[in-house]
Amino acid sequence: MPERTTVTILGATGSIGRSTLELLRTHKDKFRITALAAGSGAGALCELAREFQPRFVALADKSKYHELHNGLEGTTAAFDCGDHAVTDAASLDADITICAITGIAGLSSTLAAIRRGKTVAIANKESLVCAGKLIMDAAKEHGTTLLPLDSEHNALFQIYDPAKIDDVTALTLTASGGPFRTWDAARIAAATPAQAVAHPNWSMGAKISVDSATLMNKGLELIEAACLFPQAAAMLKVVVHPQSVIHGMVSYRDGNVVAAMSQPDMKIPISYTLGWPNRLESMAKPLDLTKLSGLTFEEADTTRFPCLRLAQEVLASGNPAAPIVLNAANEIAVAAFLDSHLPLMGIPALVEEALQLETPIRPASITDVMTIDEGTRAWATHNLKRFAA
Ligand code: NAD
Numbered sequence: 274m275p276e277r278t279t280v281t282i283l284g285a286t287g288s289i290g291r292s293t294l295e296l297l298r299t300h301k302d303k304f305r306i307t308a309l310a311a312g313s314g315a316g317a318l319c320e321l322a323r324e325f326q327p328r329f330v331a332l333a334d335k336s337k338y339h340e341l342h343n344g345l346e347g348t349t350a351a352f353d354c355g356d357h358a359v360t361d362a363a364s365l366d367a368d369i370t371i372c373a374i375t376g377i378a379g380l381s382s383t384l385a386a387i388r389r390g391k392t393v394a395i396a397n398k399e400s401l402v403c404a405g406k407l408i409m410d411a412a413k414e415h416g417t418t419l420l421p422l423d424s425e426h427n428a429l430f431q432i433y434d435p436a437k438i439d440d441v442t443a444l445t446l447t448a449s450g451g452p453f454r455t456w457d458a459a460r461i462a463a464a465t466p467a468q469a470v471a472h473p474n475w476s477m478g479a480k481i482s483v484d485s486a487t488l489m490n491k492g493l494e495l496i497e498a499a500c501l502f503p504q505a506a507a508m509l510k511v512v513v514h515p516q517s518v519i520h521g522m523v524s525y526r527d528g529n530v531v532a533a534m535s536q537p538d539m540k541i542p543i544s545y546t547l548g549w550p551n552r553l554e555s556m557a558k559p560l561d562l563t564k565l566s567g568l569t570f571e572e573a574d575t576t577r578f579p580c581l582r583l584a585q586e587v588l589a590s591g592n593p594a595a596p597i598v599l600n601a602a603n604e605i606a607v608a609a610f611l612d613s614h615l616p617l618m619g620i621p622a623l624v625e626e627a628l629q630l631e632t633p634i635r636p637a638s639i640t641d642v643m644t645i646d647e648g649t650r651a652w653a654t655h656n657l658k659r660f661a662a
């Protein structure tokens with residue numbers, strides 16, 4: 274049997290992690306797991322470890338050590354708890370690492386994986402938003418292949434040739450518009466967490482689902498794209514496309530537009546990164562254009578969805594501290610919204626005020642990034658109540 278490709282999954286119990294494991298389950302002859310890491314779901318992680326028999330299991334939550342210990346009985350996996358354990362998992366030698374932790378919590382493990390100089394598939398967009406230049410520089414320094422896993426960026430990666438930059442006039446990311454696309458402002462303002470996480474096309478973790486409902490997700494993705502495709506940053510555009518069949522488009526100066534299409538199923542971009550540079554069966558439903566009722570497009574409305582405007586302003590400002598502030602304030606606001614401590618429109622209100630604060634540090638290292646992140650979180654947590662009414 275040929276040598277199998279080794280894979281580590283950071284964020285194994287989440288939506289992207291589980292979709293990755295679903296693919297690995299059907300391609301057992303091609304892949305084996307090196308390490309699995311998660312945040313706090315010890316039971317779910319142990320169950321996956323018993324099935325996939327990784328060498329190492331890491332859980333960020335230290336208080337679950339005994340649960341992890343007991344749950345791994347009968348397996349040969351080494352294990353540990355704490356943030357350092359997640360970074361240790363990322364540092365083990367695997368051919369491909371899937372970075373699918375939510376939020377800036379995924380930054381240090383993403384960087385640890387990149388420093389190994391192999392292949393890193395990055396779903397954890399918040400890392401790129403906050404430390405894009407540091408990540409891209411580290412990938413270059415260590416000869417790491419960085420593959421975008423976010424569907425729009427994965428689509429653009431497949432159709433954009435940086436060598437043809439002189440011919441390119443636009444790189445377009447599509448947005449589904451989220452569950453509130455057709456809602457008026459008053460209804461959006463009264464939206465509940467359950468309504469926000471009920472995405473029409475994609476099934477995702479709670480945080481990214483709220484980001485999709487506020488269009489902050491598309492804003493973060495614009496900043497993510499500017500890191501991944503720096504040559505084309507000035508040409509980045511967003512268009513709302515409710516069917517989520519076209520994920521990305523490259524426009525050329527002769528009028529040609531090349532679009533990448535697929536079913537809205539994350540197993541497709543994940544399988545692209547697992548198979549790269551070859552193709553792998555994704556088990557996704559084939560795309561039958563004759564069965565679609567139509568493909569429609571509209572402009573994004575930044576009045577009803579101010580989070581997108583805020584992210585666009587951050588990107589245009591060129592201030593490298595601003596994306597970190599945007600992300601940190603948004604993470605605190607989204608968590609508060611999900612806990613029913615903040616109304617939906619409290620999210621852009623809190624983020625906008627955070628962006629007006631002075632950030633004297635220009636982030637040149639991960640320590641700088643974390644200092645800005647922690648300062649913003651402390652401010653946002655302290656000021657949350659003012660936005661709760
Ligand atoms: P999720 O909430 O379903 O899963 C998150 C995973 O990260 C879980 O395994 C959780 O245990 C783990 N985790 C959380 N905090 C952690 C910590 N401190 N240390 C270690 N592990 C931790 O989220 P998701 O929807 O799978 O999204 C993951 C990332 O991928 C996000 O950055 C998201 O923006 C991005 N992404 C997701 C999708 C999607 O369809 N779900 C699409 C594109 C990009």
Ligand code: MG
Binds near residue numbers: 423424425494
């Ligand atoms: Mg996306």
